[in-house]
Amino acid sequence: NGDRSDTIAQERLHQIFKKRATYGYQVYRMWSWILACLFLPSAIGQIVNVTIFTESQCPYCTRLLREQIWPFYVNRPGIMNLQVIPFGKGNCEYDYNRNFHCQCMHGPTECDLNRLQNCAISYFPRRHLGLITCIQGLTTLREAFSRCLSRLSVRTQRKLIECATTQTGELLNYYSMVNTHRAGIKIWPTMYVNGVFFDRSYPVDQKLCELTAWC
Numbered sequence: 001n002g003d004r005s006d007t008i009a010q011e012r013l014h015q016i017f018k019k020r021a022t023y024g025y026q027v028y029r030m031w032s033w034i035l036a037c038l039f040l041p042s043a044i045g046q047i048v049n050v051t052i053f054t055e056s057q058c059p060y061c062t063r064l065l066r067e068q069i070w071p072f073y074v075n076r077p078g079i080m081n082l083q084v085i086p087f088g089k090g091n092c093e094y095d096y097n098r099n100f101h102c103q104c105m106h107g108p109t110e111c112d113l114n115r116l117q118n119c120a121i122s123y124f125p126r127r128h129l130g131l132i133t134c135i136q137g138l139t140t141l142r143e144a145f146s147r148c149l150s151r152l153s154v155r156t157q158r159k160l161i162e163c164a165t166t167q168t169g170e171l172l173n174y175y176s177m178v179n180t181h182r183a184g185i186k187i188w189p190t191m192y193v194n195g196v197f198f199d200r201s202y203p204v205d206q207k208l209c210e211l212t213a214w215c
Contacts, residue, residue, distance in 0.1 A: 046212045046213060052190070055110060056088075084121065092174040115170060117136070118172035120135070131148055
């Protein structure tokens with residue numbers, strides 16, 4: 001069934017992006033190498049690779065992003081090579097029309113917000129942290145649109161809204177689910193630093209600064 005889902009996902013990806021082949025390829029490649037980044041060596045031992053598996057309505061994930069990751073990113077730019085993978089505990093299945101439907105731990109709204117976060121990551125591969133942090137922990141997709149997209153251009157807003165409310169976003173959720181399941185994640189948030197699990201028993205900034213001379 002997993003192989004069948006992957007086949008249908010590939011077909012859906014081709015259908016959705018057939019008029020935007022380059023963009024579709026970038027999206028596919030991004031989700032293909034995201035897990036590999038867990039094990040990439042840091043450049044000259046200074047850039048720290050950080051991967052975080054999250055759920056958009058998990059309160060612990062919200063605190064981690066808002067209180068530790070975002071402030072560190074703002075105050076010490078250039079240190080983190082960060083990947084955030086929004087999905088959590090859940091599953092995606094396809095129907096007879098080959099459309100994907102995902103179920104998330106905290107309900108349909110969490111899947112909606114996960115979609116928007118995944119769309120933000122795909123549209124802004126290197127500059128999405130502020131946007132996904134804004135979306136994180138909100139109560140509805142409409143609230144996320146009004147609070148987090150208002151500073152973007154109208155054209156970009158429309159693209160993100162379309163992505164988050166169609167199979168484009170659901171397919172991105174599917175790939176996020178695949179990477180979450182492949183990593184064997186059981187608790188959220190789960191964080192890896194330079195490929196090693198970090199239990200967050202002490203502040204994130206302290207851990208990251210142990211691994212770089214740039215702090």
